[in-house]
Amino acid sequence: MFASSLLYGLLAAATANAYSHVKHINYSVVPGVFQQSENTTNATGFDFIAANFGLINRTYSSDSSCPGRRPFTQWQLLAHYISTLNKEAPRNERYSVLFMGRHGEGFHNVAESYFGTPAWNCYWSELDGNGTVTWADAKLTDGGVKQAARVKDFWAHLIKDEEITPPETYYTSPMYRCLDTAKLTFTGLDLPRKSPFVPIIKEFLREGISAHTCDRRSTRSYIAQNFPGFKFEQGFPEEDPYWTELFAEPRANQDARSKTVLDDIFSSDDSTYISITSHSGEIGSLLRVLNHRAFSLSTGAAIPVLVKITTLSGEGPPTSTLPYAPQKTCAVPPTIRDSSCNDCSCCT
Ligand SMILES: *[C@@H]1O[C@H](CO)[C@@H](O)[C@H](O)[C@H]1NC(C)=O
Numbered sequence: 001m002f003a004s005s006l007l008y009g010l011l012a013a014a015t016a017n018a019y020s021h022v023k024h025i026n027y028s029v030v031p032g033v034f035q036q037s038e039n040t041t042n043a044t045g046f047d048f049i050a051a052n053f054g055l056i057n058r059t060y061s062s063d064s065s066c067p068g069r070r071p072f073t074q075w076q077l078l079a080h081y082i083s084t085l086n087k088e089a090p091r092n093e094r095y096s097v098l099f100m101g102r103h104g105e106g107f108h109n110v111a112e113s114y115f116g117t118p119a120w121n122c123y124w125s126e127l128d129g130n131g132t133v134t135w136a137d138a139k140l141t142d143g144g145v146k147q148a149a150r151v152k153d154f155w156a157h158l159i160k161d162e163e164i165t166p167p168e169t170y171y172t173s174p175m176y177r178c179l180d181t182a183k184l185t186f187t188g189l190d191l192p193r194k195s196p197f198v199p200i201i202k203e204f205l206r207e208g209i210s211a212h213t214c215d216r217r218s219t220r221s222y223i224a225q226n227f228p229g230f231k232f233e234q235g236f237p238e239e240d241p242y243w244t245e246l247f248a249e250p251r252a253n254q255d256a257r258s259k260t261v262l263d264d265i266f267s268s269d270d271s272t273y274i275s276i277t278s279h280s281g282e283i284g285s286l287l288r289v290l291n292h293r294a295f296s297l298s299t300g301a302a303i304p305v306l307v308k309i310t311t312l313s314g315e316g317p318p319t320s321t322l323p324y325a326p327q328k329t330c331a332v333p334p335t336i337r338d339s340s341c342n343d344c345s346c347c348t
């Protein structure tokens with residue numbers, strides 16, 4: 001009686017402890033592996049395809065135990081290095097490579113150049129289109145489709161000639177331009193049978209939400225109809241719950257949900273190689289959460305990051321979110337073309 005109630009008490013205490021034991025995840029970048037993480041690399045004009053994804057030619061401490069037949073490619077040596085890091089890591093640490101790709105050129109990208117940034121931001125971007133072109137949840141232009149085809153050829157080369165370990169899981173923003181980019185890039189590649197291209201659509205990988213209609217997503221059923229085989233994360237609602245006419249998501253909120261989506265991925269997916277298809281602003285936010293330096297991507301470009309994921313006890317640093325900010329617009333398009341008018345003070 002005494003023994004069993006003591007045992008029960010201990011079990012209850014242990015259970016309570018397990019549940020009350022608050023943890024948080026912290027991210028850092030392993031330096032010296034990809035050029036993009038180095039301060040000395042200029043992001044402007046960086047050609048990730050010509051640069052073998054930015055993988056630095058070097059030796060790793062694990063090279064001598066690399067299994068298989070020589071000569072090894074740099075990607076094979078990297079894979080062995082990462083698997084060694086993961087084997088030797090304490091239980092609260094792991095290492096993962098994120099391949100983060102920006103969508104190819106969309107109709108909203110072209111429209112911004114066509115109208116000029118002030119007229120785009122303060123007038124046209126709030127409309128669904130101009131009668132000939134639609135940019136609400138923008139689709140890829142022919143140029144954007146070609147960019148994705150080029151990245152697909154690059155992946156085919158990496159798999160065939162460079163012995164890269166391809167992504168084990170795929171995630172994408174719910175915006176049409178990203179869904180299509182992911183589909184065009186990864187469909188038809190010679191992928192391992194155990195890790196086929198079955199992307200999961202995650203709401204929080206979407207672009208920073210502005211008053212622009214290109215940031216309003218389509219319904220779940222429209223996405224399902226156009227992208228059969230893509231999976232939705234749990235609880236993905238039919239209608240866009242976030243985009244609000246003439247309001248914008250503050251940067252702090254975007255970084256908070258970028259942290260949420262990364263924590264969610266790393267808490268539910270033990271893959272080491274992970275593909276994310278997203279946007280310029282959102283990849284910028286993910287990089288901030290990963291404690292990576294800023295590295296802006298042109299349309300169709302991608303960046304790899306070797307991330308160290310550490311689970312620490314206690315609460316993480318506090319995050320504060322703000323109310324969405326009301327956005328000013330102009331009743332007629334401003335005629336000024338240079339981007340000195342981001343707050344729409346040039347309405348005439
Ligand atoms: C998380 O990692 C970053 C980068 O290594 C470091 O600067 C920061 O202090 C860490 N934060 C916490 C809460 O441990």
Ligand SMILES: *[C@@H]1O[C@H](CO)[C@@H](O)[C@H](O)[C@H]1NC(C)=O
Binds near residue numbers: 039
């Ligand atoms: C790179 O830049 C960061 C931020 O400016 C700085 O803290 C760090 O020391 C720099 N590292 C090198 C190797 O220059």
Ligand SMILES: *[C@@H]1O[C@H](CO)[C@@H](O)[C@H](O)[C@H]1NC(C)=O
Binds near residue numbers: 044045
């Ligand atoms: C980066 O490259 C661009 C384009 O080649 C150049 O204009 C710019 O000055 C470079 N920046 C630095 C810091 O070297």
Ligand SMILES: *[C@@H]1O[C@H](CO)[C@@H](O)[C@H](O)[C@H]1NC(C)=O
Binds near residue numbers: 057
């Ligand atoms: C890296 O090594 C490969 C294969 O040996 C070579 O083709 C390539 O030019 C090297 N890249 C750099 C930047 O040294």
Ligand SMILES: *[C@@H]1O[C@H](CO)[C@@H](O)[C@H](O)[C@H]1NC(C)=O
Binds near residue numbers: 107110114130132133
């Ligand atoms: C609509 O905008 C596109 C650029 O996105 C432009 O090429 C086209 O000419 C415009 N149509 C009209 C009717 O102005």
